[in-house]
Amino acid sequence: MLERLKSSLINSPVIKRGEYNYFIHPISDGVPSIDPRLVEEIADFILTITDMEEVDTVVTIEAMGIPVAIALSLKTGVPLTIIRKRPYYLEGEVELSQSTGYSKGVLYINGLKKGDRVIIVDDVISTGGTLVALIKALKNMGVEVVDVISVIGRGTGYLQIKEHGVEPKILVTIDVGEKGVEIKNVFGDK
Ligand SMILES: O=P(O)(O)OC[C@H]1O[C@H](OP(=O)(O)OP(=O)(O)O)[C@H](O)[C@@H]1O
Numbered sequence: 001m002l003e004r005l006k007s008s009l010i011n012s013p014v015i016k017r018g019e020y021n022y023f024i025h026p027i028s029d030g031v032p033s034i035d036p037r038l039v040e041e042i043a044d045f046i047l048t049i050t051d052m053e054e055v056d057t058v059v060t061i062e063a064m065g066i067p068v069a070i071a072l073s074l075k076t077g078v079p080l081t082i083i084r085k086r087p088y089y090l091e092g093e094v095e096l097s098q099s100t101g102y103s104k105g106v107l108y109i110n111g112l113k114k115g116d117r118v119i120i121v122d123d124v125i126s127t128g129g130t131l132v133a134l135i136k137a138l139k140n141m142g143v144e145v146v147d148v149i150s151v152i153g154r155g156t157g158y159l160q161i162k163e164h165g166v167e168p169k170i171l172v173t174i175d176v177g178e179k180g181v182e183i184k185n186v187f188g189d190k
C-alpha cells in the first residue's frame with residue numbers, strides 16, 4: 001500500500017531552513033519532478049478513505065496541495081477551490097493568517113459559502129498552524145469540514161487539529177532528522 005509514496009519519502013533529501021529540518025519531496029515541493037503514477041496512487045488511496053459523494057468542493061492550499069487535489073477533482077467531478085496567498089478583493093473574500101515552522105503569511109478564501117460541505121486536502125501537516133487557521137476560518141463562515149486529509153504528516157501538529165473537532169487522516173507519518181526521513185506510520189496500519 002502506498003509503495004511509491006513510502007519509497008520516495010525515504011529517498012527525500014533534507015535541508016535546513018533556519019533550525020527547521022525541511023524535507024524535499026515531489027508531492028510537497030514539485031521538485032525534482034512529479035511522477036503522475038505517484039499522484040494517482042495517492043488519489044486512489046484517498047478515495048478509499050473518504051466519501052466524496054458527501055462533499056460540494058475539494059479545498060486545498062496554494063501551492064503544493066494542488067496536484068493531489070486536482071487528481072481528486074478529475075477522478076470525481078467535484079470542483080476545487082484553492083486557498084490563495086494573494087488577495088482578489090472579491091465580495092465575500094475571507095482573510096486568515098498562516099504560520100508554519102518556517103514561514104508566516106496571509107491566506108485568502110474565495111468561492112465558499114455558508115452551508116457548503118468540503119474536504120480539505122493538503123500535502124503536509126507539520127506544526128498544524130496552516131490547517132488550524134483554515135479550519136477555524138471555514139467554521140466561522142459556516143462551511144462544514146467533512147474530512148481533513150494530508151498526504152504527509154510530521155511531528156505532533158495534527159493533535160492541534162483534533163482539538164478543533166476534526167481528526168485528520170494522514171496517509172504517511174514521518175520523522176525528519178538532519179540525515180533523512182524515516183517512516184513512522186501508514187494510514188490504516190496497526
Ligand atoms: O502544518 P504547518 O506547519 O502549517 O505546515 C504545513 C504547510 O506548509 C506547506 O505550505 P507552504 O506554506 O510551505 O507552501 P507551499 O505549499 O507553497 O510549499 C504545506 O503545503 C502546508 O500547507
Ligand SMILES: Nc1nc2[nH]cnc2c(=O)[nH]1
Binds near residue numbers: 021023028125176
Ligand atoms: N516540503 C516540505 N514541506 C513542508 N511543509 C511543512 N514542513 C515541510 C517540510 O519539511 N518539507
